[in-house]
Amino acid sequence: MKALEIKDLDKHFDSFKAVNGLNLVVEESEIHGFLGPNGAGKTTTLRMIMGLLEPDDGDILIYGKNNDSKDLDVLSRIGYMPERPSFPVHLTSRELLEIYGQTYGIPEEVREARASRLLNKVGLDNYADKRTGKFSKGMKQRLGIAQALISEPDLLVLDEPTAGLDPGGRARMRQIIKEIGKDDITMLISSHLLEEVEKICETVTMIDEGKSVLSGSVEELSHSKTVLQIELMEITSRIINALEDLPKVKEVIRVDDDKEEIKVIASDDEDYRPVVSKTIVDHGGTILKMTDRSRSLEDVYLEVIDGGPEDEQLR
């Protein structure tokens, strides 16, 4: 069964199309990454899922039910953590968890016990009775996760749970999310941190400029193709063009502005080293180093998302 299905979703702000014909499917029990660059429309989409913003057009089906009218039965199955969650500063974490729990009609003893357990789970037990106004960014993020779990939701929607955290905080958040994922729960996690998503998610949808550009399982996406990473004496457009003309080469990407290094992405996982190196040499290049590895999510991302700095270099 599909936990979430979005069809041809549109949303504009004034004349700007923030979401433009977006499609997304999240199957039950999967952990789904929702990827896209800044301003791609991730937060806007998640807000429409939660009934906080009204879509202009399209359908949002949650467990087969339409959430256009802010259906309360539908909302009661979802836990939501907004981007950089903000709490009323004068309430304590425990009070907030309790009050949020009460809005789901959870009995008092249950929600009290649950609040304590969740605060413990996210490492806030020492701050349970402190007002949230004094919380650090990381603590707010962790409280954000805890409050999203207070109703033991079937579907958990997290908007950039690791944004703004230091490396330690990020590792901790990943740990928390992985642990939650062990239960039978469906998750939709928005992020632009590819490594994060690669570590946590099973399936991904990538969006750009309000449209879905790719979706599939992380496994499938990153291992169906090979990437050759090549360091040259000097990159010339002759070499690039020649490589791009090779039959099975999908894309050639310059890795970094100040490095003479390119990535050659092939469309399947044969060994391309002989033919690629021959082409480079034939066109006057000198290879300093060549490595062969399977594709990471980042490679996929850079291929499909337009307008990345690496892309522009070569056009």
Added chain:
Amino acid sequence: MNSSDRRDDVWEQVKAVFRYELLRNLRNKNFLVIFLIAVGIFSLNLFLPPILDGFETDPNFFLENLNPGGLVIMILAVGVSMKTIAGEFESGSMELLASKPISRDVIYLGKLAALFAILLVVYIFFFLYSLGTSTWIYGLQDGLSLVMLAVPFFLALSSMVWVSVSLFLGAWTKSSVVTVLGTVGIFIGLSVAAGIVPYYSPMTGEAFNYLPGEGESGELAVGDEDSPVEGIMINTGTDHLSDLFVTYSLDPETNISILEHERGCPVTGMGGEEFVPGDRGYTLSSSVARTLMMTMVYIIGLNYLGILLFKKSSIMRH
């Protein structure tokens, strides 16, 4: 989920929002500041007469000063409600509340109920404070009556008119600055207008009974020197529901005679610098009924519009 579960849930949700708003408000330093300002202004009423005019016992002082005045009523209202809707949009915390399975009506009404409760408690405090100080400064008070226990309730209702203005502006603009400036601006605008307009055109003063605020000024006239309410100065607008109600209960047959500015000589401008009871007047009973009705019209009307705007709102950071 059957319908009685749903109803239980709604009740639980109202309680949740009520508690949320209560804690959010009472723990805020702004609330304490506004409360102390209101106590200060109110205390001037109590302490200034003996300081300026010398000490005299006055057994009617409490009865004549049941109402702390429009400024206190408005300040308290704005103080508790300025961040209730707008502030949660500004900080982004509305996004969490609104993503729960709770309807926007329940959020709005739960908050409204909490504001009323806070104001009620504040006015109970004012009532006891005023009764205590009046007795202490002006001697034992006459005319005390059980109906006076309703004063805090009616004062809270008067404040709710301004709360409703403020929540409406908050739901509309999502800005607490606009909410405060707007509400205070409307209050000042109407107060100034109510002071000036009747000066030039006495008949138009009646319009102010239909607007939030002080309304017209008048003097209670029973025609019986023994009546506890004879000669009391009173206003007829929504801010004065409480004293209108109490004086009406003490003597239902009373009339209000509206003060008019006695014009002096048109050439010299001399001899007319006072407001005196004029020809126009109302029965106290009709005035209470009208003021109660207008109070409810504003509370219900403005909040109805406020809820409509809130329901239509996109919920994101503003």
